[in-house]
Structure formats: structure tokens, C-alpha cells
Amino acid sequence: MSMNVYNRRMTRQDRLFLLANDIFLFLILLVVLYPLVYVVSASFSSPSAVVTGKVWLFPVEPSLAGYKAVFSNKSIMTGYANTLFYTIAGTMLNVILTIAAAYPLARRDFKPRNVIMMIFAFTMFFGGGIIPTYILIKNLGLIDTRWVMILPQALSVFNIIITRTFFQNTPSELLEASQIDGCSDMRYLISVLLPLSKPIIAVMALFYSVMHWNAFFDALLYLNSDNLRPLQLVLREILVVNSIDVSMMQNVNIEELAARQGLSELLKYSLIIIASVPLLLFYPFIQRFFVKGVMIGAIKG
Amino acid sequence: MEAKARPHSGPSLLKRMKQDLVARYQLYLLILLPFTYIVVFHYFPMYGLQIAFKDFVATQGITGSPWVGFKHFENFFTSPSFELVIRNTIFLTIYGLLIGFPIPIILALALNNTLRTKFKKSVQLITYAPHFISVVVLVGMMYQFLSPKFGIVNQLIGLFGHDPIMFMGSEQWFRHLYVWSDIWQQMGWSSIIYLSVLSTVDGDQHEAAIVDGASRFRRVLHVDLPAIIPTAVILLILNTGYIMSLGFEKVYLMQNTMNLSSSEVISTYLYKLSFASSLPNYSYSAAIGFFNSIINFTILCIVNGLAKRYGNTSLW
Numbered sequence: 001m002s003m004n005v006y007n008r009r010m011t012r013q014d015r016l017f018l019l020a021n022d023i024f025l026f027l028i029l030l031v032v033l034y035p036l037v038y039v040v041s042a043s044f045s046s047p048s049a050v051v052t053g054k055v056w057l058f059p060v061e062p063s064l065a066g067y068k069a070v071f072s073n074k075s076i077m078t079g080y081a082n083t084l085f086y087t088i089a090g091t092m093l094n095v096i097l098t099i100a101a102a103y104p105l106a107r108r109d110f111k112p113r114n115v116i117m118m119i120f121a122f123t124m125f126f127g128g129g130i131i132p133t134y135i136l137i138k139n140l141g142l143i144d145t146r147w148v149m150i151l152p153q154a155l156s157v158f159n160i161i162i163t164r165t166f167f168q169n170t171p172s173e174l175l176e177a178s179q180i181d182g183c184s185d186m187r188y189l190i191s192v193l194l195p196l197s198k199p200i201i202a203v204m205a206l207f208y209s210v211m212h213w214n215a216f217f218d219a220l221l222y223l224n225s226d227n228l229r230p231l232q233l234v235l236r237e238i239l240v241v242n243s244i245d246v247s248m249m250q251n252v253n254i255e256e257l258a259a260r261q262g263l264s265e266l267l268k269y270s271l272i273i274i275a276s277v278p279l280l281l282f283y284p285f286i287q288r289f290f291v292k293g294v295m296i297g298a299i300k301g
Numbered sequence: 302m303e304a305k306a307r308p309h310s311g312p313s314l315l316k317r318m319k320q321d322l323v324a325r326y327q328l329y330l331l332i333l334l335p336f337t338y339i340v341v342f343h344y345f346p347m348y349g350l351q352i353a354f355k356d357f358v359a360t361q362g363i364t365g366s367p368w369v370g371f372k373h374f375e376n377f378f379t380s381p382s383f384e385l386v387i388r389n390t391i392f393l394t395i396y397g398l399l400i401g402f403p404i405p406i407i408l409a410l411a412l413n414n415t416l417r418t419k420f421k422k423s424v425q426l427i428t429y430a431p432h433f434i435s436v437v438v439l440v441g442m443m444y445q446f447l448s449p450k451f452g453i454v455n456q457l458i459g460l461f462g463h464d465p466i467m468f469m470g471s472e473q474w475f476r477h478l479y480v481w482s483d484i485w486q487q488m489g490w491s492s493i494i495y496l497s498v499l500s501t502v503d504g505d506q507h508e509a510a511i512v513d514g515a516s517r518f519r520r521v522l523h524v525d526l527p528a529i530i531p532t533a534v535i536l537l538i539l540n541t542g543y544i545m546s547l548g549f550e551k552v553y554l555m556q557n558t559m560n561l562s563s564s565e566v567i568s569t570y571l572y573k574l575s576f577a578s579s580l581p582n583y584s585y586s587a588a589i590g591f592f593n594s595i596i597n598f599t600i601l602c603i604v605n606g607l608a609k610r611y612g613n614t615s616l617w
Contacts, residue, residue: 014517021414028408029424032431032485035442038453053456101335104328111321116332120339126598128346129590130568131575131583135352135363136345155338185327214435217550221576232437239441240554265451272438272445279433284426 043067043269047262050269066270069263076271078227079234086149086230087212094208095201097155098163103189105160106167107175120157130221137222148222149230153211159204166200167193199289206286213279235275239268353588366584373588382570390566393552397480398540404488406533409495410521425496428489439486440554443478444469470559479555479564494536495529502528534608541604567593 010018037057042050046061054060070076104110105117127133133152142148170193178188194201216232223229242264312320322329348363353373355366377383408428415421431439446452447468455465468474502525510520549568556564567589575586 011516017516017518018414018416021411022417022420025408025411025415025420025424028411028488029427032428032489035446035485036427036430038446039442051451053451053453056453097335097338100331104332107328110325110328111318116336119336123339123343125601126347126594127343128348128350129587129594130571131587131590132346132349132352132363133342134575135349135357135583136342152342154342155335157339160335185325186331189331210433214433214437216435216437232435235435235437235441236554239437240444265445268441268445272441276434276438280430283430283433287426287429 039269039272043266043273045266047266050266051262065263066266067274069267070270070274073267075226075229075234076231076238076274079229079231080274082228083213083231085146086215087209090150090153090212091205091208093150093154094156094159095204098159098204099189099194099201101155101160102163102167103193106164107185108172120160124157134221143222144224144228146228149212149215149218149228152218153215156208156211159207163197163200163204166197170196202286203289206283206289210279231275235271238271350587350591352584353591355584357584357587369584373585374592376585377589377592382565385562386565386567386570389563390568393476393479393566396476397483398537400480401484401487401491402533402537402540404484405491406495406526406529408488409492409499409529410525412492412496413499413525414517414521425489429493430489431486432490434486436548436550436554439482440551443482443555447478467559469555470557472560472563475555475560475563479551483551494532498529498532499525538601538604538608541600 038055041057041059042055043066044059044062044064045055045066046063047065049055049060101120105113105120107113128136137143137148137152142151174192175188178192183192214232215230216236219230219233220236223233352363352366354368354370355363356369356372357363357366412421412424434442447454447466449455449465449467452465454468458465466474468478506524507520510524515523549572552564552566553569553572556569571586571589574589575581575583
């Protein structure tokens with residue numbers, strides 16, 4: 001774009017509008033950023049600073065007490081390990097199945113592709129719902145097993161569509177040339193198509209791992225054993241269920257409560273950080289990829 | 302290849318299918334597993350939906366249970382909770398849509414308009430980030446910030462000499478908290494799609510508008526905005542398709558006995574009936590779920606039809 005042209009012809013009114021525009025963006029930035037910064041600062045403060053409300057922007061009486069409490073909590077660590085497993089195993093299965101579905105569906109010489117695509121796409125708009133799914137999971141014997149966190153979410157039709165569109169946009173000469181060379185369909189996928197598709201695979205892996213990392217509903221419905229619970233269920237217990245108790249207690253001596261609650265309040269902030277940091281650290285690196293991914297999927301899907 | 306096959310349809314369909322199967326067996330093999338997954342985990346539950354018209358008995362299974370017609374639907378329509386859950390569900394979705402639909406568009410237009418590239422990049426990086434926070438953490442943060450005892454919001458209110466507000470235990474606040482926390486979390490992410498459309502806007506159109514003496518603001522209104530309307534319509538259609546299937550997780554996590562009158566929605570009601578009750582009635586819950594899906598699907602088809610007729614945009 002020729003920015004110079006725009007700049008040269010800026011009137012006073014334009015400049016005013018641009019200023020208002022940037023102030024608006026700055027306000028949005030503040031609104032989104034402040035809660036995040038507050039959580040980080042609180043998590044590095046001392047228990048007493050957190051409960052007495054001394055933290056406003058920067059950490060007060062810096063300490064790692066909260067993080068120590070998180071790492072010495074057994075159920076949090078078990079949840080963390082479980083979530084890591086569900087995320088890694090689940091994402092690998094997701095990516096493999098998505099490619100296995102998207103590739104034939106992207107091939108114009110694959111005859112049943114339109115029928116199969118319709119069968120797949122219909123499930124985006126209509127489903128059996130919670131109860132019939134629950135009965136199915138029960139009949140399959142998946143209740144309270146590790147499989148239940150992986151198999152029911154093994155594939156997302158939306159991601160198939162994104163990947164299929166990406167595959168379709170690769171030059172068809174590639175396929176023709178490979179076929180002339182006697183390359184089989186499978187060989188073409190593995191040696192030609194996949195090496196070209198790293199960006200879309202990165203995007204899919206991100207989408208799927210976010211889904212697994214944050215998955216909560218399936219665990220709530222299908223898991224009973226403590227040693228299988230993912231992080232999100234543990235988080236719910238500490239962040240949500242306990243918070244209700246605290247806020248509902250009306251006539252408790254505040255100082256006594258503060259002393260007792262000090263560490264557990266601090267732990268919550270540290271826990272929020274520990275639970276969110278892996279994804280937040282990871283995402284800026286593939287940001288440029290997923291913008292493309294979202295675009296392909298939404299426009300051509 | 303296709304051109305050759307079409308003119309003389311000599312060999313029977315079955316034979317041609319067989320030939321195709323042999324020639325392309327690797328493709329069929331690849332799609333086999335995903336296809337099985339879709340059938341098992343998506344179409345079996347649809348088959349299981351018939352228990353909405355039956356009295357499901359676990360020992361007799363889905364097929365063996367006796368038919369009862371529309372009994373469960375009638376029970377739901379006449380139950381005292383019916384009006385409440387429908388009203389809350391529709392209110393929350395429409396409120397969310399009215400606020401949540403335009404804000405990402407405005408954000409994208411503003412981002413597209415700024416001349417400070419670095420600033421734009423940082424706003425993008427920061428506003429996308431909350432999308433990656435889990436619902437549990439988001440609701441946990443709300444409990445922390447809004448807690449009457451230690452929460453920063455109530456401490457601020459206290460500085461002005463007011464009594465703490467029980468935000469999370471208030472039926473009035475529930476709706477605003479639900480909708481606006483969603484805006485906080487998703488506005489950046491939702492703006493991505495509009496931004497990418499804006500990046501494809503032809504520079505010539507802007508040039509022409511400049512020549513015509515259009516101000517920056519006018520160009521946003523008459524060049525940028527029209528460019529994203531088709532995408533916006535598609536997304537609006539998709540969103541209306543979920544008008545009755547309000548996300549369960551966040552409502553459930555934010556719900557407590559004190560805000561129940563505005564937070565009980567179809568999905569939480571259904572969850573309680575089937576998983577938090579001592580006498581779960583699967584058939585009744587399945588009927589509610591079915592009613593829900595049918596309404597969604599019908600609305601989706603109607604809105605899609607309208608968009609096709611008047612806006613020339615449609616999903617299918």
C-alpha cells in the first residue's frame with residue numbers, strides 16, 4: 001500500500017480521527033491487559049499483600065510462596081501430568097486423522113468425496129446431544145478411562161475443512177507429475193504434500209492442543225477417579241468451588257480468615273499462571289500461521 | 302479420466318464403483334478411520350435420539366425400550382422450569398450477540414486504520430491472548446477479582462466508601478458479567494477474520510475515494526465496512542444457528558444458588574436432570590436436547606435462506 005499518498009493528503013479532520021482511533025485501541029489494550037498483568041503481579045506477591053489489597057499493578061513484597069504452594073500440591077501436579085498426556089496423545093491422533101480425512105476429500109478424482117463431505121459437515125449443525133452421547137460412551141465402556149479424554153474428540157470437521165482447502169490450493173501439476181512418475185497416492189501424501197503443509201499442520205496442532213488443554217466438560221461427565229482428572233477439573237475445585245464458599249461466608253472474622261486464606265488466595269493466582277502459561281508462551285510463535293488458518297477456514301469453508 | 306467415463310455408461314454402476322475402489326484403494330483406506338469415527342461418535346448418538354420418544358430403561362437398551370410418543374416433550378413444555386430456562390437462554394444469547402457481533406468488527410476496522418505498525422501488532426498480540434485462557438481460569442479470575450472480601454473491584458468500590466457488591470452471587474449482575482467477560486476474552490480473536498478480509502481490500506478503491514475527497518472516516522464507512530459485510534453475514538448466520546445451544550461450561554461454572562433465577566439455561570437444566578439428580582431421567586433430558594437441536598437447526602436454515610435470498614450469501 002502506498003502510505004505516502006494517504007499521509008500527504010491528511011486533513012485536520014483525518015488527523016483527529018486517527019488520534020481518536022488510536023486512543024480507542026489504547027483503551028482496549030489497557031482493558032485486556034490489566035487483568036492479565038494483575039494476575040501475574042498478584043502471583044508474585046506475598047500472601048498478606050494479596051489479601052489486604054495492596055497489589056494494584058506491580059508485585060508487592062515479592063515472593064514465590066504461591067508457586068511453592070502450587071508445586072507442592074499433589075492433586076495439581078497429578079492434574080498437570082494428566083493434561084500433558086491428554087494434550088500430547090490427543091493432538092497426535094487429531095492431526096493424523098485430520099490429514100487422513102482431508103487428503104482424500106481434497107482429491108478431485110476421489111469419487112465419493114462430496115457425499116462423504118456432506119455426511120461430515122452435517123454433524124457441525126446437528127447432533128445427538130449430551131444424553132445419547134453419554135449412553136454411547138457408557139456402552140463403549142469408556143467411562144472413567146483415559147480413552148474418554150481422547151477418542152470422543154478425535155476429529156473436528158471444521159479443521160478438516162481448513163486442511164482440505166489448504167490441500168486443494170496446492171498446484172495440481174504436482175500430483176500429475178508424481179502420478180506420471182508412478183508415485184502412489186500414499187507416497188504422494190507423505191513425500192510431496194505433507195512437507196508443503198507444515199503451516200497448516202502447525203495451526204491444526206495449536207487448535208487441537210488448545211482444545212485438549214482447556215477441555216473440561218468431558219472430564220466432568222465421564223471421569224470419576226482422582227488419578228485421571230485433568231488440570232481443568234482440579235482448577236475448578238480450587239478456583240470456583242472454593243471461591244463460592246469464601247464469598248458466601250458472611251460472619252467470619254476477617255483477620256482470622258485473612259491469615260488462613262492468605263496462602264490459598266495467593267495459590268489461586270499462581271495456579272492461574274501455571275495453568276495458562278504453556279499456551280500463552282507457545283502461541284505468539286505460530287500466530288502468523290493461524291491467522292492464515294482462520295482465514296482459509298472461514299472464507300472458503 | 303472423467304471425460305472418458307461419462308459418455309459410454311456401459312459398465313454398471315456397481316462395476317465402476319468396484320474399479321474405482323481398486324484404483325484408489327489407498328484413498329479409501331485413509332478415509333476409513335475418520336469415517337468410522339464420524340459414524341460412531343456423531344451418527345450413533347443421532348440414532349440414540351429416539352429415546353426422546355421412549356421410556357429409556359438401561360437394561361433394555363435404546364432399541365428395546367417402549368415407545369411413549371411425545372410424552373417427554375409435553376412434560377417439558379408444561380414444566381414450571383420451561384419458561385424460565387427458555388427465557389434465560391434466549392436472553393443471554395441475544396444479549397451476547399448484540400454486543401459480541403459488532404465489537405470485533407469495530408476493533409478490526411480500528412486496527413486496520415492505525416498507521417502505527419508496532420502499536421497495531423502489540424494490540425493484536427495482547428487482545429488475542431485471552432482466547433487461550435480456559436473457561437475455568439476465566440471464571441476463576443472473575444471470582445478472584447469480584448470477591449466481596451479480597452477482590453480488587455470491591456476494594457476499589459470500598460475506597461469510594463461503598464459497601465462491597467456480591468457480583469458473582471447476583472442475578473442482575475450475572476448476565477452482564479457473562480456477556481462482557483466473553484467480549485474481553487474473544488473480541489481480539491474474533492477480529493482476526495475481519496482483519497484478514499480487510500487486508501484484501503483493493504488499494505485502488507481507497508485511492509479513488511481519496512480523489513473524490515473522502516475523509517478517512519468516510520473511507521472506513523464506505524470502503525472498509527462494505528468489504529467485510531459478506532463475511533459478517535456468514536458469521537452471523539453461523540451464530541444464530543447456536544442461539545439455543547448456549548455454551549454449558551461457563552454458565553455452569555458461574556452458576557450458584559443465588560443467581561439461579563437468571564443463570565438457569567437449557568443446558569444446565571438438562572445437566573442437572575441427568576447427572577446431578579438421584580433419579581436421572583435420560584429420556585426426558587434427551588427430549589429437551591432434541592427440542593433444542595431442532596430449534597437451532599430450523600433457525601439456521603431460515604436465516605441462511607433469508608441471507609441467500611436478500612444478501613446472496615449463504616452457507617450451502
